[in-house]
Amino acid sequence: MTLDEVPAGQEVTVVDLHLEGAEMQRLLDMGFVDGTRVKVVRNAPLKDPIDIKIKGYLVAIRRNEAKGIEVKTE
């Protein structure tokens, strides 16, 4: 499952990133490393980007990038 498929309000665990270069590095820097718990807080009014809670702070990412984040529910 990828992060863009997770409904708002649900919490999941990051498994892997399928991205490249700057995009991937930025997400790694923000804490999207395997084993991290993330929560989809809400969608933007136009469904994109999505608001995510990770390691106690909030970050918005576009669906496109969320597609590259593989997650699992537990």
Add this chain to the structure above:
Amino acid sequence: MKHGHRDILVGLAGQPNSGKSTIFNMLTGARQHVANFPGVTVEKKWGDYRYDDGKIEVVDLPGTYSLTSYTQEERIARDFILLEQPEIVVVVIDASNLERNLYLAFQLREMDIPLVLCLNMMDVARRRGFKIDTQRLSAALDVPVVPTVGKRGKGRAELKRAIVETCERTDHHPAQWRMDYGGGLEPILVRLETQLRSREHLMEDFSARWLAVKLMENDAEARRILLHHTHDETGQQLCDSVDRLRREFVEEHGKSPEKIIAARRYRTAARIMDDCVSRDKADRRTLTDKIDAVVLHRLAGPIILAAVLFGFYEITMGLGTKLANWCFPYTQRLGEPIAGLFTSSDLLRDGIFQSLVTDGIIGGVIAILYYLPIFFVLFALLAIFEDSGYMARIAFILDRLLRGFGLHGQSTLPMLLGGVIVGGCAIPGIMATRAMKDQKARLTTILIMPLMNCMAKIPFYILIVGIFFASHKGLALYSVSVFSFIVALLVAKVFSRHLVRGETAPFVLELPAYHLPTVGGVLRRAIERVWLFLRKILTVVVAVMILVWFFVTFPGIGTKREVQYDLRMVSARDTLVKKLGTDNRYAGALQGNNLIEYLRFQQRYKEEKLAVGDNNSELRRLTRTFESQNREFFLLANRGRDAEGKIDRDAGKAARALRKFAGTVKKLKFKRRKEMVRDSYAGRFGRSLEPVTQLAGFNWRMNIAITSSFAAKENLVGTLGTIYSAEEGRSGEVGKSIRAAETDWTKRHAVAILIFVALFPPCIPTLIMVKSETGSYRWMFFTAVYPIILGFILAAIAFQIGAIFG
């Protein structure tokens, strides 16, 4: 002995919003300067303070989440540390967001520089129930830790002391601390390190450990450093072997090294958190969560946003403009002393040098100074938006809408200020793009700024709409702004697809916790930015104004015409003398150069009287002053009355004759100017274009109005007035004379002109802004030219289609 007189250079690093600038202000107080980092538009702030008898210089680095070479901010921060080699780096850590902030601290730690950890936002951390054991934290990282609350200035003395003490430590062995990257990576790193250590001159400047990690992370800059510092093939060989090692690593572990590196850093951060932090409150809904639930709500969110943006726009343009208009008379005065140095004895013409300095340079500078109050208001509001955390929410809500056009959620504010709706100003719009980290979207936003409806276009819209669409004024104006908005979006799309290259930052936008901005912080930021703007723009403005002045002034109207004007002046003067008669007591007072003196006196009197307005007591004081300066002149200037109101018959008569004379002179001067503009290079150019511009229905008069108002678009209506010989400045009159002169104009002429003006090229100050914000004359030139071409093509199409349908 302490550090003595040796200066200490301190770099302030940290993640965005961790409070670096606040700590910077806490350390340096008022002694600070703002500029840009060399070559880029990221702000550079530095300042200093004294400690014991040494001077400590502090540089506020841009906020970065990490220290890779992918983004401009990160490169700047990193290069500063590597190349400027500060004695010490203070890393400002948001204690309420410790885990992510430690991630950056580790990387700095790896760089082998003396470090002090400033644990900021302790109040927020405490409020959220975190208890941090700073001693354990200090031991875990082997660096001094100073808890602070930057906003309240708490921890200032401790931080200052820690900075100096850390610098003095001679037993500094930073390399003792090592991050453990795990069994898969460590052997590779160690091997790389050994290979790197053998290159001595490389090791003088860089830490082997850091370079090894960066190479394994596939950092482009690290490779460059390596290649740059090794002059034989071994550098390239080493790079190749790094590539091979990376490939092998991926094959063996199924993951790229950078993923492992990041994961290990975060794991270490989590371990340190476990060790040093305890929490006595469960994870409750924070205030930020509650505000977001409303502000980012699917329905309420956009409505609130619209209201906030409307308010923002109203305040900047409304209050800002009011302030600007209020200040303008005073700014205008600034040029007077210089203008006063040039006293031409020719009533008809200003000297060449005079017209260059007064019309060209001073005029240009003052035109820009006019905007300062608007900027001040704008920057203050922007600071509130940024500091409070709402700015990121705007981008969050609107990103989807704007992204399709190559723009960014953060383009909203610039476009709004530029005048998407109606009546903005491109200069603050361009300034507001500074907050955008995505360089490509930022450049695109800057490039479409000229297509917004700047305030100077509005009088012209009103003029044309008033003539041709009098019955549907509102609708016509609305259509113009909708039209320009659509064109702007389409242009943005085309530009971003085919023209603009640049770093696109991945859209990973932190939505920071809400903070209540402080008055001091907001004001300070506003002043800083206004100052930065001033310094940058004034250097360019002089060059550009000289060019423009040249093209609308030269080659002049030729000696023959000049002699004719001289003759008309002589006859005007003869008339004056005749009218005065020989028995008028004031005839003598106006002989020779006295006449010029008098006219100057009268001009001054008129201006100051205007400035005083209806204030009676001020007015009385003014008349007395002028009367005491020169009684005869005063009587003439005051239509024959003295300060008490007593009439002097001779003076009254002379005053009438003088008024007539002054009127004639003004008319002649005006006519000569008009002729000069028409015959100038710009004017000739405009006329020569008539065969082409006919396609859109523009005749040479329109062409000249357009070319010559390029220097100051605010004057478009005024220029038209000049050309159609109407009384200056009254748009009603201009409308009448246009209708009288252009009897064959129809609605399609009007539509074509409106389209063209809606896409009219930006004014000179805007172009200068484009230059200074993009750092390129090419973009400046492009921004000046493409709206003309685009506007003309669209106008021509509309005009021709109009012809088909009659």
